[in-house]
Structures are given as structure tokens and as C-alpha cells.
Amino acid sequence: QVQLVESGGGLVQAGGSLRLSCAASGRTFSSYTMGWFRQAPGKERQFVAAISRSGGITYYADSVRGRLSISRDNAENTVYLQMNVLKPEDTAVYYCAARVAYYSRYAHEYDYWGQGTQVSVSS
Secondary structure: OOOOOOOEEEEEOOOOOEEEEEEEOOOOOHHHHEEEEEEEEOOOOOEEEEEEOOOOEEEEEOOOEEEEEEEEEEOOOEEEEEEEOHHHHHHHEEEEEEEEEOOOOOOOHHHOOOEEEEEEEEE
């Protein structure tokens, strides 16, 4: 089992940047595919990005490719989401998630979730 805690959210102007972090407990962090999802008010949870166990393969939603970057540090049990050129439509609660199996972009296929961190982008 793994516990996930996100941090780094906040309020930023359009065009700005934020870096989200997700710290994981436990000694098996490198066994999990990690993902970032987001949920805006009144909308379904949406896939943002995922990264393989080793960090060698990354996946992105089309809406964020080229602006957001996922990475991980298995020695520090942490996954990151670097967010650049932010837009008002990026406003949402961002969640990190862990999956024992291979990559997926479907939220219901992830096994563990953090509590989320709010990102708000003003125009």
C-alpha cells in the first residue's frame, strides 16, 4: 500500500508556471506507474499525464502536451508535474495516483490517490 500527498498548488496568472509534487510513503514507490489527473468543478476527473516505473516513458493528454512535464525521483519517492504556460482552463484540483500495473489514462484503473491540490489560473 502507498500513501500519496500532493503539494505545490496555488494561484497564478495566465502564462505563469507551477511545480506540483507528490510524495509517496513506503519502500516500493518504484513499483508503481504514477499519474496526474485533474478535476474542475462540475466536470469528470481528467487524465493529465503518467510516467512509467523507471521514469523512462511518459504519456500526456493532448491538451497539456508541450506545456506540462511529468517526472519522478524514485530515490526520493516523489513524482512531479512541471506546469508552464498555464491557461485559465488548467484551473482544477490536481491529484496524483499510483497504479500497480502498466500505464493507463483511466482514473478508475488507478489503485491509490492523494487528497489533491488546487491550481487556479487567472486571466
